[in-house]
Amino acid sequence: MYYKKMTSNSINNPGQEPESESNSASGHTEGGNEFSGSTKGLSGQVIGGRYKIEETIKDSRHTSVYKARHLLLDKPVAIKVMFLKLKDNENMFLRFKREAKLAAELSHVNICTMQDYWISEEGFPFIVTEFISGKRVTDLVKAAGGKLDEELAAAIVLQLCAALIHAHRTGIIHRDISPQNIMIDGGTVKLIDFGMAKSLYDTDSNLSMENTVYGTPTFMSPEQCMRKELDHRSDIYSLGCVFYMMLTGLPPFREQGLIDLVRAHISREPPVETEVKDPRLIPILKKMLAKNPDDRYFSASKLQSELEAQGFKAQISRT
Numbered sequence: 044m045y046y047k048k049m050t051s052n053s054i055n056n057p058g059q060e061p062e063s064e065s066n067s068a069s070g071h072t073e074g075g076n077e078f079s080g081s082t083k084g085l086s087g088q089v090i091g092g093r094y095k096i097e098e099t100i101k102d103s104r105h106t107s108v109y110k111a112r113h114l115l116l117d118k119p120v121a122i123k124v125m126f127l128k129l130k131d132n133e134n135m136f137l138r139f140k141r142e143a144k145l146a147a148e149l150s151h152v153n154i155c156t157m158q159d160y161w162i163s164e165e166g167f168p169f170i171v172t173e174f175i176s177g178k179r180v181t182d183l184v185k186a187a188g189g190k191l192d193e194e195l196a197a198a199i200v201l202q203l204c205a206a207l208i209h210a211h212r213t214g215i216i217h218r219d220i221s222p223q224n225i226m227i228d229g230g231t232v233k234l235i236d237f238g239m240a241k242s243l244y245d246t247d248s249n250l251s252m253e254n255t256v257y258g259t260p261t262f263m264s265p266e267q268c269m270r271k272e273l274d275h276r277s278d279i280y281s282l283g284c285v286f287y288m289m290l291t292g293l294p295p296f297r298e299q300g301l302i303d304l305v306r307a308h309i310s311r312e313p314p315v316e317t318e319v320k321d322p323r324l325i326p327i328l329k330k331m332l333a334k335n336p337d338d339r340y341f342s343a344s345k346l347q348s349e350l351e352a353q354g355f356k357a358q359i360s361r362t
């Protein structure tokens with residue numbers, strides 16, 4: 044079984060990012076120019092004949108994200124590069140391509156815009172997207188001292204509802220809604236990282252999905268934990284976990300071990316009533332975090348209407 048985010052560190056601390064990864068502008072985690080294997084450290088190089096890599100944003104397990112510049116347009120872009128050593132791994136290659144294809148089907152102000160997908164001369168594929176000069180929700184919560192005020196948290200959720208309405212209507216489920224995959228650029232929320240996404244119309248039978256569980260355990264729905272077939276309501280549960288974390292400073296379940304965390308998602312009630320202060324949000328959070336998808340909001344649009352009916356607005360005045 045393969046959990047996307049699982050490393051020995053995250054098995055012990057499933058809510059945290061693996062220690063080996065960095066997220067700073069100069070966050071190289073291994074030194075040197077490593078065309079030989081990891082495709083890390085490409086700063087200064089031009090790839091695809093037109094993108095000059097400027098700095099590392101993040102090195103992950105299979106990919107690096109860089110800030111780069113389109114040389115002719117003189118415009119910043121973000122580039123996700125699959126490690127060169129994986130280029131002969133057909134399954135990884137197809138999954139990376141699928142990430143690009145699914146993101147390319149979407150066009151919405153609250154979804155990071157896909158711009159290009161290409162294969163470098165060295166043979167590694169890369170995805171080019173708009174560059175978002177903002178913070179991730181994880182960083183926003185930390186910078187705010189542990190939690191966000193209700194109006195801001197609800198505004199972020201409302202903008203994510205708009206993103207999900209579009210994605211779900213296009214037949215795409217994100218499957219990895221987490222505070223690391225949501226960025227705020229000025230007053231605009233951007234959903235990123237379609238690496239775990241699935242299209243309901245996907246007919247790519249070449250892509251091996253067996254024994255695979257997708258997502259970030261802290262934010263995974265009960266059905267995702269049980270490796271059941273997912274639909275759009277799984278994203279609503281994960282969004283509920285993110286909402287809960289923005290309001291309280293902690294995710295609904297903080298179990299340290301993966302097995303305990305999975306069990307909690309499946310059978311423990313989240314302490315919404317004791318931890319969430321705004322009475323308008325308690326029933327909303329409970330419905331988003333319902334164990335049975337049938338008991339959740341049927342759609343992101345229903346959730347949006349409910350938040351608006353309670354007086355919340357999508358507009359962000361400050362972050």
Ligand SMILES: Nc1ncnc2c1ncn2[C@@H]1O[C@H](COP(=O)(O)OP(=O)(O)OP(=O)(O)O)[C@@H](O)[C@H]1O
Nearest residue numbers: 100101103106108121172173174175223235236238
């Ligand atoms: N378009 C972008 N503009 C600016 N920063 C970005 C952009 N896309 C991604 N990032 C940064 O890079 C990080 C990793 O990106 P992403 O989640 O797409 O990659 P990943 O390989 O799937 O990583 P992970 O396994 O950590 O999810 C994000 O958390 C964010 O900080």
Ligand SMILES: [Mg+2]
Nearest residue numbers: 223224235236
């Ligand atoms: Mg990510």
